Amino acid sequence: xxxxxxxxxxxxxxxxxxxxxxxxxxxxxxxxxxxxxxxxxxxxxxxxxxxxxxxxxxxxxxxxxxxxxxxxxxxxxxxxxxxxxxxxxxxxxxxxxxxxxxxxxxxxxxxxxxxxxxxxxxxxxxxxxxxxxxxxxxxxxxxxxxxxxxxxxxxxxxxxxxxxxxxxxxxxxxxxxxxxxxxxxxxxxxxxxxxxxxxxxxxxxxxxxxxxxxxxxxxxxxxxxxxxxxxxxxxxxxxxxxxxxxxxxxxxxxxxxxxxxxxxxxxxxxxxxxxxxxxxxxxxxxxxxxx
Amino acid sequence: xxxxxxxxxxxxxxxxxxxxxxxxxxxxxxxxxxxxxxxxxxxxxxxxxxxxxxxxxxxxxxxxxxxxxxxxxxxxxxxxxxxxxxxxxxxxxxxxxxxxxxxxxxxxxxxxxxxxxxxxxxxxxxxxxxxxxxxxxxxxxxxxxxxxxxxxxxxxxxxxxxxxxxxxxxxxxxxxxxxxxxxxxxxxxxxxxxxxxxxxxxxxxxxxxxxxxxxxxxxxxxxxxxxxxxxxxxxxxxxxxxxxxxxxxxxxxxxxxxxxxxxxxxxxxxxxxxxxxxxxxxxxxxxxxxxxxxxxxxxxxxxxxxxxxxxxxxxxxxxxxxxxxxxxxxxxxxxxxxxxxxxxxxxxxxxxxxxxxxxxxxxxxxxxxxxxxxxxxxxxxxxxxxxxxxxxxxxxxxxxxxxxxxxxxxxxxxxxxxxxxxxxxxxxxxxxxxxxxxxxxxxxxxxxxxxxxxxxxxxxxxxxxxxxxxxxxxxxxxxxxxxxxxxxxxxxxxxxxxxxxxxxxxxxxxxxxxxxxxxxxxxxxxxxxxxxxxxxxxxxxxxxxxxxxxxxxxxxxxxxxxxxxxxxxxxxxxxxx
Numbered sequence: 001x002x003x004x005x006x007x008x009x010x011x012x013x014x015x016x017x018x019x020x021x022x023x024x025x026x027x028x029x030x031x032x033x034x035x036x037x038x039x040x041x042x043x044x045x046x047x048x049x050x051x052x053x054x055x056x057x058x059x060x061x062x063x064x065x066x067x068x069x070x071x072x073x074x075x076x077x078x079x080x081x082x083x084x085x086x087x088x089x090x091x092x093x094x095x096x097x098x099x100x101x102x103x104x105x106x107x108x109x110x111x112x113x114x115x116x117x118x119x120x121x122x123x124x125x126x127x128x129x130x131x132x133x134x135x136x137x138x139x140x141x142x143x144x145x146x147x148x149x150x151x152x153x154x155x156x157x158x159x160x161x162x163x164x165x166x167x168x169x170x171x172x173x174x175x176x177x178x179x180x181x182x183x184x185x186x187x188x189x190x191x192x193x194x195x196x197x198x199x200x201x202x203x204x205x206x207x208x209x210x211x212x213x214x215x216x217x218x219x220x221x222x223x224x225x226x227x228x229x230x231x232x233x234x235x236x237x238x239x240x241x242x243x244x245x246x247x248x249x250x251x252x253x254x255x256x257x258x259x260x261x262x263x264x265x266x267x268x269x270x271x272x273x274x275x276x277x278x279x280x281x282x283x284x285x286x287x288x289x290x291x
Numbered sequence: 292x293x294x295x296x297x298x299x300x301x302x303x304x305x306x307x308x309x310x311x312x313x314x315x316x317x318x319x320x321x322x323x324x325x326x327x328x329x330x331x332x333x334x335x336x337x338x339x340x341x342x343x344x345x346x347x348x349x350x351x352x353x354x355x356x357x358x359x360x361x362x363x364x365x366x367x368x369x370x371x372x373x374x375x376x377x378x379x380x381x382x383x384x385x386x387x388x389x390x391x392x393x394x395x396x397x398x399x400x401x402x403x404x405x406x407x408x409x410x411x412x413x414x415x416x417x418x419x420x421x422x423x424x425x426x427x428x429x430x431x432x433x434x435x436x437x438x439x440x441x442x443x444x445x446x447x448x449x450x451x452x453x454x455x456x457x458x459x460x461x462x463x464x465x466x467x468x469x470x471x472x473x474x475x476x477x478x479x480x481x482x483x484x485x486x487x488x489x490x491x492x493x494x495x496x497x498x499x500x501x502x503x504x505x506x507x508x509x510x511x512x513x514x515x516x517x518x519x520x521x522x523x524x525x526x527x528x529x530x531x532x533x534x535x536x537x538x539x540x541x542x543x544x545x546x547x548x549x550x551x552x553x554x555x556x557x558x559x560x561x562x563x564x565x566x567x568x569x570x571x572x573x574x575x576x577x578x579x580x581x582x583x584x585x586x587x588x589x590x591x592x593x594x595x596x597x598x599x600x601x602x603x604x605x606x607x608x609x610x611x612x613x614x615x616x617x618x619x620x621x622x623x624x625x626x627x628x629x630x631x632x633x634x635x636x637x638x639x640x641x642x643x644x645x646x647x648x649x650x651x652x653x654x655x656x657x658x659x660x661x662x663x664x665x666x667x668x669x670x671x672x673x674x675x676x677x678x679x680x681x682x683x684x685x686x687x688x689x690x691x692x693x694x695x696x697x698x699x700x701x702x703x704x705x706x707x708x709x710x711x712x713x714x715x716x717x718x719x720x721x722x723x724x725x726x727x728x729x730x731x732x733x734x735x736x737x738x739x740x741x742x743x744x745x746x747x748x749x750x751x752x753x754x755x756x757x758x759x760x761x762x763x764x765x766x767x768x769x770x771x772x773x774x775x776x777x778x779x780x781x782x783x784x785x786x787x788x789x790x791x792x793x794x795x796x797x798x799x800x801x802x803x804x805x806x807x808x809x810x811x812x813x814x815x816x817x818x819x820x821x822x823x824x825x826x827x828x829x830x831x832x833x834x835x836x837x838x839x840x841x842x843x844x845x846x847x848x849x850x851x852x853x854x855x856x857x858x859x860x861x862x863x864x865x866x867x868x
Contacts, residue, residue: 002826031519033806073386111468136740140733143381148473150462151379152456168730169550175337175731176304176506182760209301240378266378 004029004091007108009067010044010051010097011034015283017047018020019098021054022286024194027094031061035104038066043277069139069271076107076145083111092118102245102252103269106144109256109291116151119291123250125191129165134279135272138169141176141244142269147259148290149266151240156180158239160232162216162224162255163187164246165197171204172240177242177268185216185224185229189246198247218251220289225254230264241265250287257291294862296684297591298584300677304342304374308355313590315347316582324563326368328529330502332556333537333563338674344565345372345505351415364416365825369500370535373408376508379458380404384465384472385513392473394549397515399461399477405484405504407454409491410551415445419496429492435486436478450487452723480523484587488531502532509538514545522548540566540798541791566671580666580676587677588612593701601680603661604706614645643826644765647758650824659713659821660706667827668713670797670817680704683712717822720795724819728793735778735789742845743790749844750815751823753851757834758825760853764832768825777838779846786845787813797820809824 005028008020024032034051036044048064055062065082066074093112097105113120161170161177163186174182186202187194205211214231227232232241243258243265246253259265303311319716325332325348333341346352351370357364379400385393413419420428429446433439440449449471457478464474484504491497506512524534525548533863546553556562584597593600615638620715622629623636629637659668669676683704690708723731724747728740735743750770758765777783790796797814817827836851843849 066790072383076387077470080468136729137736138730138733143378143383145384147388147470148378148382148384148462148466149379150459150466151382153377153379153404153458154411154451157378166730168727171727172731172733176733177378177381178304180305209299212307242378266382268381 004285005031005033005086005093006096007033008035008096008098009100009104010034010040010048010064011279012040012043012277013046013099013280015124015126015132015280017050017282019096019122019286020051022291023094023096023122024054024060025275029060029094032063034062034064035067035079035082035100036064037069039069040275044234048149050077069101069141069273072103072142072145075104079104079107080111090118095121096123097121097249097252098124100249101269101271102249103142103144103271105249105252106147106256106259106267106269110144110147113260121253121289121291125285125287126280127284129193129280130276130278131193133276134165135275137188137273138172139271139273141173142271143242143267144267147267149241149259150263150264151266152238152264156233156239158183158241159230160185160216160241160243160255162218162228162243162245162247162251163198163202164248165201166246167201167204169246170202173209173244173246173268173270179242180210180239181235182211183228184213185228185231185247185251186213188215188217189219191219216247216251216254218248221290222256223250223254223289223291225257228254228258229261232258236262236264242268244268244270246270250289253289253291295591296681296688297843298677298680298684299799299823300338300681302342302676303346306346308352309359311343311346311352312359314586315343316579316586323507324561325370325503325535327531328368330524330529330533330560331535332560332562333535333560333565334540334543336540336672336791336797338672339566340673342507343673345370345507345535345537348503349536350412351506354415354417366496366500366765367413368388368415368503369497370503370505371408371412373405373504373506374499374508375404375506375511377404379509380513380516381512382462382465383863385515387470388468388473394473395477396461396465396474397513398479398519399474400458401512401516401519402478402480402483403454403458403461405480406478406487407451407458407524409484409487409504410450410454410503413497414451416447416496420446423494428490431490431493432487435490436483439503474661480519484532487532489773492531501530503535504532505535505537506536510542511538512544515549517544517548518547520544521554522544522550524554525552526667529703532559536569539792540564541788562798564738566799568684576671577666580669580673581662583673583676584662584680587657593702596660600703600710601660601665601683602703602706603663603664604710606653606657606821607658607660607706611643611646614649615642618642618645640763641765643828644758647824647826650844656714656824657826658706658710659827660709664713664827665709667829668817668821670814672794672797672856674815675794676816679712679716683708686712713818713821717818719821720816720818721822723793724795732789732793735793738788739786742786743793745848746786746790746841746845747793747795747815747819747849748791749848751819753834753836753853754820754825755823756853764830764834766826766830767834768817768820768827768829769812769833771810771812771833771835772838773835774837774839777842778840780838783838783845784841 037071159182216227329435348370461474618641622634688699729737820827840851
């Protein structure tokens with residue numbers, strides 16, 4: 001599939017540059033928008049240089065605007081301004097969400113919505129993740145700009161969390177929003193040690209009052225949309241629903257679609273201030289989808 | 292397995308009106324402050340009872356109380372609960388605007404939330420608008436607020452509906468995909484809340500009412516909203532309304548007003564610290580804790596005293612008794628012509644320490660049990676009191692279930708179950724210190740998590756040494772900090788703030804014995820001590836530790852020096868109060 005614009009976020013992970021090379025070669029994109037986080041400027045320098053050299057060699061137009069984990073306002077403005085400059089014709093866009101924080105995925109999709117005819121997303125699984133830790137130094141959860149839905153007055157807060165490997169972050173979200181009910185979507189399957197690192201660890205929530213566990217599969221065709229919708233559809237009218245994903249990156253797509261289907265719901269991002277320099281290794285299967 | 296655990300410790304907001312009435316202890320009440328016309332700040336970390344105190348006094352709960360007690364509803368003070376931890380408060384689009392616009396939008400959301408809470412609360416009063424001409428009051432409201440109300444519903448419902456619509460429109464406007472999306476029709480406090488209250492006072496039942504606007508979790512408000520709120524607090528005419536603000540201690544909002552001034556404790560508001568030092572069963576918290584547990588037992592038809600329901604391990608009781616006898620004997624020999632009081636003081640200081648000192652190093656951890664121990668382990672925080680009780684009860688019911696017993700009636704918690712649960716909870720807390728801080732506590736870096744883990748390890752070591760060897764105050768488990776000019780003091784303060792957020796550490800202020808100055812006392816969460824074989828039952832004293840030693844313990848994992856008077860090492864390090 002041809003793509004005029006390719007949007008990505010620079011990373012030090014193998015799958016960033018391996019995926020980039022393979023995807024650009026296949027899609028023949030003529031423009032690349034590579035955001036990079038200033039906090040990881042040094043760590044991503046080598047892979048960014050790879051992209052610069054690759055684009056130069058293949059005569060691809062490259063823009064590389066900065067983003068900031070610690071200054072979300074500036075990040076939002078940076079995304080807004082760069083996307084506003086894109087010619088809103090019927091060019092197609094490929095969004096590589098592999099190393100893109102969920103907040104950035106949602107912001108880009110939200111701002112592109114209505115402007116573009118076709119948005120394609122791709123995700124490269126890694127060969128494996130670091131076994132010790134992936135991210136830490138939790139920052140305050142935040143509702144994504146312009147995606148906080150329509151909060152109602154005097155109704156209970158219900159939280160949807162799609163879990164990942166980090167159990168503590170689930171506690172943090174529940175404590176932060178003090179939800180009346182929390183729907184915990186547990187990713188199914190045995191991929192990437194999911195059984196031990198995710199499913200088993202979250203079973204303890206079964207006994208917690210106000211927590212409802214459900215299965216979800218972000219690798220299914222609908223990225224888990226139907227499973228999430230089944231949980232929230234009966235509550236959307238009389239509750240404030242906040243949704244967050246700590247699980248597979250593809251689940252961010254499902255949450256985005258739920259937010260669009262139920263515009264009163266809010267999307268929340270649970271940021272970390274520190275990521276493991278050995279976050280993942282290698283590149284595995286590539287998942288592609290259309291919005 | 293379905294059963295009713297009497298020690299449910301859910302957030303107060305999740306309890307229904309009846310449970311709030313059942314569980315809230317009026318003796319421990321801040322009611323006289325809440326039901327006053329003064330501005331009040333209730334400060335304390337999670338679980339210390341702020342929300343419960345506000346909700347108990349809120350009008351809907353008081354209406355239910357009047358119904359249950361079959362007494363007339365008193366509307367002299369109408370308490371309106373206004374939760375601030377809401378999705379609306381967490382919206383951040385104001386950050387994309389300039390300061391002025393951000394302030395306008397932020398105030399609008401807060402004002403609409405307050406107005407909605409007022410009308411929603413008042414709508415619960417039976418027959419509030421009976422015998423009045425609704426069209427008149429509706430006309431007044433529409434005129435004063437410059438709004439158009441839906442006609443087909445009662446006036447308060449119409450207002451609630453209007454505010455709901457208004458807040459939706461404002462959000463839709465600021466959600467627009469534009470850099471400067473703003474809402475033009477924003478409402479201010481003076482154009483919204485004040486005329487609303489003035490108008491509502493015209494209702495005969497509210498003619499003499501004072502409105503207590505109770506903002507819960509005010510630390511969740513944004514900086515613009517805090518400034519607005521402070522400006523309203525600074526408005527010192529409290530005849531019509533006052534504010535009761537519940538907020539966390541660590542992230543307590545600043546005192547600045549929108550006009551650049553500041554609100555002052557004493558002048559503009561009264562501050563109530565909800566975290567109380569717990570010293571013994573006769574202290575305020577001791578009495579409160581007993582009343583809370585007693586009430587919970589009664590409501591579940593368990594006719595036992597708290598002490599009877601949570602019995603002490605008899606061997607422990609015997610051992611402590613033996614130690615008391617031995618220490619009493621020692622007092623009569625060591626002290627010259629001791630008075631009865633001197634002997635009692637001597638036994639108080641050393642008997643329990645003697646128990647811990649005489650235990651074999653190879654012995655298991657002490658059999659922590661008994662109601663008083665549980666109260667000490669709470670560190671003066673209600674949720675910390677209920678949590679182990681909940682899990683003890685749960686364990687007993689689970690055991691009954693697994694044995695196939697049909698009834699889940701529990702008449703006491705065996706001391707062995709108490710010991711196991713206490714040690715489990717203690718271990719869990721240490722696991723949290725070692726592994727969970729940087730993933731859970733906002734603003735805690737990995738480095739700080741490691742530093743805190745070291746700091747608490749070293750505090751445990753210090754307290755253990757003191758318990759086993761200190762000559763005058765062996766059971767001191769509270770500390771103060773000296774040497775505040777130390778160059779890294781601010782870093783240490785940052786670390787301690789994280790520990791407080793994580794509820795590993797509590798603070799209270801009191802006057803120092805010698806200087807008379809107000810001093811901050813730091814109390815590590817006492818649930819930490821069982822796993823280290825320490826005595827959670829502290830004593831009236833504290834350890835003064837130099838900031839540099841605490842910092843070295845945290846940063847470089849150095850032991851906190853232990854000064855022993857017999858060899859004059861580190862003399863002057865400890866000033867036991």
